[in-house]
Amino acid sequence: MAELENRKQFAQLLAPGVKTLKLHPDYKVRRKKNEKTGQSYIDKIALQLGVSPNTIKSWIGQMGANYIPGRIDDGKLFGMIWIILEKTDLDIEWLTDLLETTTIPVIKPALPVWAASCLKKAKILRKDGLFGAPSEDEIENVVKRLFHDRPGHETNALTEQPITHNLPSRWSGRFIGRSFDMEAIRQWMLSPSPVCLITGWAGMGKTTVTLEAAYSCVGDTSDWPAFNSIIGVALIGKD
Structure with missing residues (x-):
């Protein structure tokens, strides 16, 4: 569950996104002649999310500030966000601003891999x-739109520096697979807080992926960040 730390601001940011959908062809209300009532655009959104229309109205503050909830299910919140980002032209800054009103961790500046996650x-x-x-294809298309004006990779001023390392030899001549994991690590390392913790069950390939990521920082033509030195430390314990 996502806790809303600033409920009023959350509703103020979400409301324009929801109301923009009213103009989208998929949600535009079409009433038949002599029909007084019909399915509203909020009804259609609610159907997609599996919630009642009043739930969405409470999220955007339409029922009053006292009815804005203190928490929202992650799947439903991101479902609402997905619909808005797929159907409108709201940008990545809107997403980060919205999530900053909640307890959901936010990366600034935002990274494509974070947005996709x-x-x-x-x-x-x-x-x-x-x-x-x-x-996956739908998510990729939305992420590409959100980051369309940003370079595919960043350069690093240390690229031309000689690199020394004490890394053990690769276990195989060519690393195959795990492309999503490797790209996630690369973008984390290019972020303003380049600290990446890799956890998981024994035997799932944590060491292999970490070693490959480290060697990716050695090549001169790599789009990975470069360092003056790379130090490998083996941790051996009873656990």
């Missing part, structure tokens, strides 16, 4: 009739 938490009614996350 957020959108993967969305739970919406898909075309197959099941509730779940959007497809």
